[in-house]
Amino acid sequence: MESLIYAVLSMGGIGLFFAVLITLANAKLKVEEDPKIELVNDLLPGANCGACGLPGCGACAELMVKGEVGLSACPVADDDSKDQIGKLLGLSHEAGEKxxxxxxxxxxxxxxxxxxxxxxxxxxxxxxxxxxxxxxxxxxxxxxxxxxxxxxxxxxxxxxxxxxxxxxxxxxxxxxxxxxxxxxxxxxxxxxxxxxxxxxxxxxxxxxxxxxxxxxxxxxxxxxxxxxxxxxxxxxxxxxxxxxxxxxxxxxxxxxxxxxxxxxxxxxx
Amino acid sequence: MTLFTIFIGAAIINNYVLVQFLGICPFVGVSKKIESSLSMGMATTFVMTLAATVTWLIYHFILTPLNLQFLQIVSFILVIASLVQLVEMFIKKVSKPLYDTLGIFLPLITTNCAIMGVALFLVMKEYTFIESIVFGFSAGVGFTLAIVLMAGIREELELADVPEHFRGAPITMIVAGCLALAFMGFAGMI
Incomplete structure (x- = not known):
């Protein structure tokens, strides 16, 4: 009976210790992400082709939201999805021929x-x-x-x-x-x-x-x-x-x- | 001298991947590029070293005094899972591209049996505290060595004229087998 109590207490203790540790770490290491990045990323082609010169669609979406690159950065996305991204970010874009x-x-x-x-x-x-x-x-x-x-x-x-x-x-x-x-x-x-x-x-x-x-x-x-x-x-x-x-x-x-x-x-x- | 023996023993002679066949999943899964396999190896080494440290402390200061050795597997799983969580958060914060490259294999370090193996072996071999840390670290170095070797060979294989039916997984298995045979040559050095 005694070892049962010890087992529960020690496991509970260890579990609690790590739970607190992870909670603290989570607060400290949390990565703040603009929810728009996710939305823009979904509208981009998602092929990660690298035509924009960035490591992938995720990176391109991030810079678009930050306003560091324009809609024209992605030569691949069609006019329809560029319009939607434009509405989302309040940018306009000229429909161009591919x-x-x-x-x-x-x-x-x-x-x-x-x-x-x-x-x-x-x-x-x-x-x-x-x-x-x-x-x-x-x-x-x-x-x-x-x-x-x-x-x-x-x-x-x-x-x-x-x-x-x-x-x-x-x-x-x-x-x-x-x-x-x-x-x-x-x-x-x-x-x-x-x-x-x-x-x-x-x-x-x-x-x-x-x-x-x-x-x-x-x-x-x-x-x-x-x-x-x-x-x-x-x-x-x-x-x-x-x-x-x-x-x-x-x-x-x-x-x-x-x-x-x-x-x-x-x-x- | 004993520390050095432990290092050589865990990293090369009893290499976790190629001699003891533990941790095969990331060994095959993340060995396509040297760069990402090196990061995977370093993350695993980090977790192994920490896991060895923490599991030794828990085993000797909590489980043994309370006579609860039968709980070692459960408590070790708890420790390893928490450590992997921490590493994951850390990598996501520091390097998002690396986080994306490692993908599912990062949380899967949790279920990497090599890490569980380290924790159980250091109890079985009755190492001291310092020896355990060295043991965990060198097991990680051995894992990194194996996965980077594999990635180097696979990068070259991309250019090789491999028969069609052997491309992809089959040739990887054959290469892994050859590597394991080579590492068997170290057996009995110590």
Whole structure:
């Protein structure tokens, strides 16, 4: 009987001691959180993609509530949720058009020449370090899909041809794939911009043609045929200035002798 | 010299994870990145050292005089759970990202059998107060060593050309087995 009382008392005592200790610690170490942070965090995409440059959606929500970053910090959230966050925090935001990733290369396996057999680490970064991978073109896609791995939104996939294909619906414009591409062939463009020179090759015509079938050889035909003045050729490579060319989907693609100029929306249809 | 022997014994020769197979859950769960596994190891070391200290005090000044040794498991659980609560609050206050990285494994230190193992072993081996503290600390160091080694190997494994069906958990198990075999080589040193 005696040991029973001792058992109850000692266990109760130890329990009480720790209860008091934890209560005190809780009061001392309590983390004050603005309830708005939680609400904003729920409205953000929650993919923790890092496109805002912060460690995750939680960190972005915290800075938004503090007013250190604006609504535009998150390139991923759609207009609807940005409106809601704006109402919550008393901020306004301008509805903008989303950006979409564009892969500026058509050097898939059926177009590009193969110069070597690469059997190393299966990443683009790895193959650039080993004399530029297995494809002849020194400017184009390496085909190991670093962009597909980095995408948090399942919006870019490696096609059968060894070229990444962007799902323009799913793409949120976070720009992660453009950042990770060691050849810089992925660029972010407004969704309404549809006409692109899908090539980055700056070699002269003959060398370029040897590397890839669908390549810009700098022939200037697009510059002459397009009246808007949106096309320019520099270093044997044409490029489109969308501020001049606008979003006209009727394009001089038919005129391009190598088919390097493409309407990306139509091409995917 | 005995303290040093205890340290080597608990940290390497009788390594809690790789030789005694205690605390396997966080060993596999939080060993994807060296950074977070190191923090996990340090949190566990902290809890182990404190738990060893407090359980020794409770066992020798409360349970033994009152002849209540049969309550040791219950009281040790109480001590460990409270200590983990304190550590959790502390980490949440000091480093929120670390708190998020450790996630569920932080409260799960409570049920880490390695810590319970430390508390029970130090009673069984009849250590003195100082020896218990060293024992708890070195068990934690051993745990940290094992989990960081594992994380280092797993970071390299990410780049390795592992056959498809072995990716993820299976290859981790194989690596853990190889590590355990390597640590068996220390057996009988002391």
């Amino acid at each position: 950006d979409v990733a564009v892969v500026l290369c058509q050097g898939g396996l059926k177009n590009v020449s193969i110069k070597a057999d690469y059997d190393g680490v299966k990443t683009c970064l790895g193959s650039t370090l080993v004399s530029g991978g297995e494809r002849q073109c020194a400017y184009g896609c390496l085909g190991n899909g670093d962009c597909c791995v980095v995408c948090s939104f399942d919006a870019i996939h490696m096609g059968e041809d060894g070229l990444p294909i962007v799902d323009r619906e799913k793409c949120t414009g976070c720009g992660k794939c453009a950042e990770v591409c060691p050849r810089d062939i992925i660029e972010m463009h407004k969704e309404s911009h549809q006409v692109f020179v899908l090539c980055k090759n700056q070699d002269k015509g003959k060398a370029a043609k040897e590397a890839c079938k669908v390549v810009c050889i700098g022939c200037q035909i697009c510059v002459k045929k397009d009246e808007s003045g949106g096309f320019t050729v520099k270093n044997f490579l044409a490029s489109v200035d969308h501020s001049k060319y606008g979003s006209n989907p009727e394009l001089p693609t038919d005129k391009c002798p190598t088919n390097a100029i493409v309407n990306v929306v139509r091409a995917s249809e």
